Amino acid sequence: MNKKKRITIVAWSMIFLAAFFILIFSYIPMIQAFFLSLKTGKGANLTFNGLANYERMFRDSTFWTVVGNTLLYAVIQIPIMLLLSLILAVLLNDPRLKGRGIYRTCIFLPCVTSMVSYSILFKNIFSVDGFVNNMLIKFNLIDAPIAFVLDASWAKAVIIIALIWRYTGYYMIFYLSALQNIEGSIYEAAQIDGCNAFHSFTKITVPLLKPIVFLTSIMALNSTLQLFDEVVNLTNGGPGNATRTISEYIYDLSFNFVPSYGYAAAVSYAVFIIVGIITVVQKGVLKEK
Amino acid sequence: MKRKVLSLLLATALVASVFSGCSTKNNGVNKPVDSKTEAATATDAPKTEEPKDSPAAEPVEITVWGWDVNFNGAALQAADELYEGATLNFVEMAKADALQKIHTVLASGVKEDLPDVVIISDLAAQGYLMSYPGAFKAMDDVINYDDFASYKKSAVSYDGVGYGVPFDTGVAGLFYRTDYIQEAGYTDEDMQDLTWAEYIELGKKLKEKGHLLQTYNPNDISEFQIMLQSAGTWYTDDAGKANFVNNTALKECIDIFKQFNSSDFVKVASDWTGFAGAINGGEVACVIRGSWIASTIKAAADQSGLWKVAPVPKLSVNGATNKSNQGGSSWYVLAEGKNADVAADFFAKTFGGSTELYNTLVEQKNIMATYLPASTVAAYEKEDPFFSNTKINQILASWIAEIPAVNNGAYSAEAQGALLAVMPDILGGKDIDSSLKQAEEQFNQTVQE
Numbered sequence: 001m002n003k004k005k006r007i008t009i010v011a012w013s014m015i016f017l018a019a020f021f022i023l024i025f026s027y028i029p030m031i032q033a034f035f036l037s038l039k040t041g042k043g044a045n046l047t048f049n050g051l052a053n054y055e056r057m058f059r060d061s062t063f064w065t066v067v068g069n070t071l072l073y074a075v076i077q078i079p080i081m082l083l084l085s086l087i088l089a090v091l092l093n094d095p096r097l098k099g100r101g102i103y104r105t106c107i108f109l110p111c112v113t114s115m116v117s118y119s120i121l122f123k124n125i126f127s128v129d130g131f132v133n134n135m136l137i138k139f140n141l142i143d144a145p146i147a148f149v150l151d152a153s154w155a156k157a158v159i160i161i162a163l164i165w166r167y168t169g170y171y172m173i174f175y176l177s178a179l180q181n182i183e184g185s186i187y188e189a190a191q192i193d194g195c196n197a198f199h200s201f202t203k204i205t206v207p208l209l210k211p212i213v214f215l216t217s218i219m220a221l222n223s224t225l226q227l228f229d230e231v232v233n234l235t236n237g238g239p240g241n242a243t244r245t246i247s248e249y250i251y252d253l254s255f256n257f258v259p260s261y262g263y264a265a266a267v268s269y270a271v272f273i274i275v276g277i278i279t280v281v282q283k284g285v286l287k288e289k
Numbered sequence: 290m291k292r293k294v295l296s297l298l299l300a301t302a303l304v305a306s307v308f309s310g311c312s313t314k315n316n317g318v319n320k321p322v323d324s325k326t327e328a329a330t331a332t333d334a335p336k337t338e339e340p341k342d343s344p345a346a347e348p349v350e351i352t353v354w355g356w357d358v359n360f361n362g363a364a365l366q367a368a369d370e371l372y373e374g375a376t377l378n379f380v381e382m383a384k385a386d387a388l389q390k391i392h393t394v395l396a397s398g399v400k401e402d403l404p405d406v407v408i409i410s411d412l413a414a415q416g417y418l419m420s421y422p423g424a425f426k427a428m429d430d431v432i433n434y435d436d437f438a439s440y441k442k443s444a445v446s447y448d449g450v451g452y453g454v455p456f457d458t459g460v461a462g463l464f465y466r467t468d469y470i471q472e473a474g475y476t477d478e479d480m481q482d483l484t485w486a487e488y489i490e491l492g493k494k495l496k497e498k499g500h501l502l503q504t505y506n507p508n509d510i511s512e513f514q515i516m517l518q519s520a521g522t523w524y525t526d527d528a529g530k531a532n533f534v535n536n537t538a539l540k541e542c543i544d545i546f547k548q549f550n551s552s553d554f555v556k557v558a559s560d561w562t563g564f565a566g567a568i569n570g571g572e573v574a575c576v577i578r579g580s581w582i583a584s585t586i587k588a589a590a591d592q593s594g595l596w597k598v599a600p601v602p603k604l605s606v607n608g609a610t611n612k613s614n615q616g617g618s619s620w621y622v623l624a625e626g627k628n629a630d631v632a633a634d635f636f637a638k639t640f641g642g643s644t645e646l647y648n649t650l651v652e653q654k655n656i657m658a659t660y661l662p663a664s665t666v667a668a669y670e671k672e673d674p675f676f677s678n679t680k681i682n683q684i685l686a687s688w689i690a691e692i693p694a695v696n697n698g699a700y701s702a703e704a705q706g707a708l709l710a711v712m713p714d715i716l717g718g719k720d721i722d723s724s725l726k727q728a729e730e731q732f733n734q735t736v737q738e
Contacts, residue, residue: 040738043420044396060734062710128557129566149559150507152713238508240710255389257703257735258416261396 037265042258053266063267065241066249067274069156073245074224077160082216085168089175090205104176108169115166119233122162123149152242155235159243162230167223171216178212179205214286218279225271246271349375349631353620354391355408356384361618364456364656367649368639375631380404388413395421405626409453410618411444412514415699417621418447425452426622431633432641438659440518440694445619452621454636455659459579459616460685460692461515462598463488464586467677469574472498480599482611485516485545488575488602492554495574503575504567505555507546507716510705511615515577516542519613520604521693524704531704531732533725538606543712543721550716577601579615580657580685583676593675598684612691617659651682659689700736707732 040049057063088107092100110118125131126148133145148154182205190200206213228247231237237244237252246267253264355361362379369377382390391407395417409417418425429451434442437455445453465480473494483491492502517523520538525531533539549555556572558564567573569589576582586596600611620640622632639646640660647663650656652671669683710731711724 042738043392043416044398044424045420045422056734056737061731062734065710123560124562127559127563129563147557147559150557236508238709240508240713241706242713252706255385255392257706258699259392259396259420260738 033265033268036262037269039262040260041262042260046262049262053263054270056263057266057270062241062244062249063270066244066246067270069241069243070225070227070245072156073160073163073227074221077163077224078217078220080160081164081168082171082213082220084164085170085172085216086175086206086209086213088168089172089179090201092172093176093179104172107172110166110168111170113166115229116233118166119162119230122158122165123234126158149235150239152239155239155243159230159234162234163224163227167220171220174212174216175209178209182208210286214282217282221278221282222275225275349628350378351375351406351628351632351635352378352380352404352626353406353408354380354382354387354404356382356387360457360654360656361408363654364650367653368635368643368646371643371646372635372639375628375635377635384410391417392420395424400625403623403626405623405628405632407621407623408456408618409621410616411441412616412697412701414445414453414619414621415447415697416702418452419699423624426624426629426633427452428454428622428633428636431637436641436661438661438689438692440614440692441617441619441659443694443696444617445621453619454621454640456619456640457581457617458657458659458685458689459581459614460657460689461519461577461579461601461613461615462685462688463575463577463601464582464596464598465575466500466571466573466592466595467597468595469495469498469500472500473574477597477599480597482600483602485541485602485604489545489548489552491575492552496554501556501567501573502554503556503573503577504558504564505546505549506558506560506564507550507712508559508709510542510546510709510712512546512577513539513542513705513708514701515579515601515613515615516545516604518615518693518695519601519611520606520609521695522608523695523697523701524708525696525698525700527696527698529698529700529736531707531729533704533708533729533732534722538604538609539725540721541604541606543715546712547716579617581616583655583681587675594677596675597677597679598681600688608693610691610693612688612693614692655682657682657686657689661690664689700732703735704732707735 036046037053038048038050039046040052041047091097092104092107094100097103127133128145128147130148132148133142136142137145146154148158186204187200190204195203226247227245228251231243231245231248232251235243237248250264250267253260253267353365355365358379358381362381365377365379369375387407388409391409394403427450432451432454434446434451434455438458441455441458442451445451445455463480463483467477470476470480470491473491475491475494488502495502513524517538522536522538523532524536524539556563556567558567565585565588568576568586569592571589571592576586586592601613603609603611620636622629622636626632640658644660644663644666647658647660648666648668650658651666652668664686669686670680671682672678673681707728711719711728715721715724
């Protein structure tokens, strides 16, 4: 008993330190940010103004544009990316595949590159005189170069391609580790019962991976809703506001424009609320089945 | 076995990521620190010796936050050499970082470890002066604002009080390739005081000879700054309200951009690399920018002797001129800084009163400032072989006093943002008036308290 108690005390004291710092550096600023979001004014001239910032958000066309852009990235990029990483994980989990460790590493490598450097790389590849245009012209697919990052739709596409390139390998690792926890005997039993590869994927692999699918989709959604570096470096939000994300708008409101710290905090809380709602919905949908 | 190989590879990847993380951090963060220590040691050196020579002088250290150690830092260094009683410590940061850091430090209300002086770009200055009342030291009693170009004075003042010490100019010029325009049948005289219509005509003629007029980026309307100021107007009126819908100059800017957009004589460049590459690679004949572009043009040493400068083209609206400005920044003394009074005195005796300093700046660093008594210093007489042996600095400096003064207000970034948001529609053929109205609504949303 005495020993157990001591272990509990040791455990709590270890957790306490971490919890203490998380409280100071994470939760208290969150609460402070909420109070800040109730203030209006420019720079240091802030006064309490109730929910004025939240009302303003509903009338702010730029806010809705950036929310729309961000959600569009999420809706297109996350399913493609997660499906790709799932397929890749299943392929690379096949024990008969030679050199799969090398393939895994190669596919994982993009996500260890710095966000800024890979964005600049993509910007160069897709620039007017860049690699993609040169190739397309060489193969006579187009006559004149396409200004990818200067066209509203192309710019969005370039950002989505860049995101998929970088993060597919990252989520593949999650699926790989989950796949290795599935007993091989289940597949063997299914095979004996006459189950083909497609069916063992849809009937065994996918259902058993459900918790991981949920986890990865929440993680991907979180990172996409906070998307900043890629867009700033690739297109700087342009053309117009066509690729601007919520995070970039928050940055603009705080540092690029005459600062409206209160409103910027309110927009941050809007992201928080959106993530909360989507998480609850997602959890509900996945539980139903 | 295979799992071992995989784990090994993953571990290597992880280690690689740690290192790549470090290296990017090195690029971004350590460099400024390096130059900071460099600047510190450079300024420290005289500091340790000075007390021996003049024991009366207290070694006061003035800390300055700014960007570009070769430009702003070099100017301070030169001023430091002329001033006794303080040494300067220039802390270099990237421009965006510096401007952001000033915001955070002033908004947080911290009083310790404030710098004594910061540099702020003129277009952003009003926003800082408005946002943080009392943060900056009023300089009306310290320097004589009549000594500076009038457009600069209005940029650094707020509510009738002068705060900043005007520094560098962004006097705008039309830089052109003499060889290309000669091929198109133009002489240097033809290039003086063009209108925008004539300038576009030049583009068509250049195209016939296989050259392009200039670069064009539909997502960057910073050239509007030059056009608007040359006509003595701005995105906002004196009260800070949007001046879009009834602004004939702005409409003409948009019209010129539309012509560029549908033309075949401009080089589309989506970023600075493409922009500078087109100039240095000899693809374009002209570039219209603030005087600071000269160093970018000179980066192509093989084009020495081929460039000249002329006044910028003129709009057709009332009050339009061939003189304008783009960019430039000024020094601000923080009222709560430890050495505010010494810093103010430093500026009064150097940037606010020493023609000798400005002579050194022009001579050694090609830095042109807005201090009018210095517009005739000897260094301006120097001919520049790169610019066809013309006295380029003198030519540019002679325009400074004629630049129309405009009230930039605090909301230039917001206005540009709102206009950029509707530019794709306008370039796509949507009605200008209704688009401007839409931009005005968006602007009003952004600037509300």
